[in-house]
Amino acid sequence: MRALYRCGVVLGGIILGGEQWAGAQVVPAQTAPIPRIIQVARNLNRGNTPDSQNQELVYYLDKGTADNVNKGDVLNVYREVKVGGYSMRVFIGTMTILDGQQNSSMGRFSVSPSVYNQPLIKYKTALKSDVVMPRLALDTSVLFDQGQFNLKPGSATEFDKVGTIIKTFPSAKILISGHTDSDGDAQTNLKLSEQRAEAVRLYLINTYSITASRIEAKGFGEEQPIVNNDTPENKTLNRRIEISVWE
DSSP states (O other): OGGGOOTTOEETTEEEESSEETTEEOOOSOOSOOOBEEEEEEOOOOSSSOGGGOOOEEEEESOOGGGTOOTTOEEEEEEEEEETTEEEEEEEEEEEEEEEOSSOEEEEEEEOGGGGGOTTOSSOSOOTTOEEEOEEEEEHHHHBOTTOOSBOTTGGGGGHHHHHHHHHSTTSOEEEEEEOOSOSOHHHHHHHHHHHHHHHHHHHHHHHOOOGGGEEEEEOTTSOOSSOSOSHHHHHHHSEEEEEEOO
16 A cells, blocks of 8 residues: 555545655645635524524635635545544545635535545544645546547636636645546546646646646546536536645
């Protein structure tokens, strides 16, 4: 297992932090000013359902519009755990921002199907102090032709928001992760997701003059769906490139 980790790379939804792992230097799990959940509350009952049925929770974050957390944004949520003295972050789902003020925001959590197979996570929902990372999901059908990994001509406009993230977190590490739906062969999907993530990585380095050491590419194939692969619409959502701040 140890040999599978590289310096600062996410593997299987886990980010490793600490000083050494298998002889490689790895980055701390928490060094950038990224949002955290500071309060979990039941949504206000608007009078159309009994209190006993009003189960929807809302989550309050300690960052808002001043830190580029805006209404409508979808961010990744990670649980920080310790294993063998090392700090790790495990992907558990996404947070959709419902409202944003200057220094705070409010969101709704959606659990990732992959978390149910993650033994490190006892509670399969977002909790106070969970990390909420800036994340941008790009539809791969807009960036690439089917089965290909060369960026389409004219796809540059899809990266405008990436520039905003890079400016907001000028010294942070950026992770480019490629994902597919579950159609086809799993190994073929994995390889394609790796190639597409690397193509985006090279584009961002060349376009935004990012130091190569600041940006990593990783392909996950069909391993990390954000929704079940049971409809054509859901499969489109799962075919994505994610650009995340993770340090």
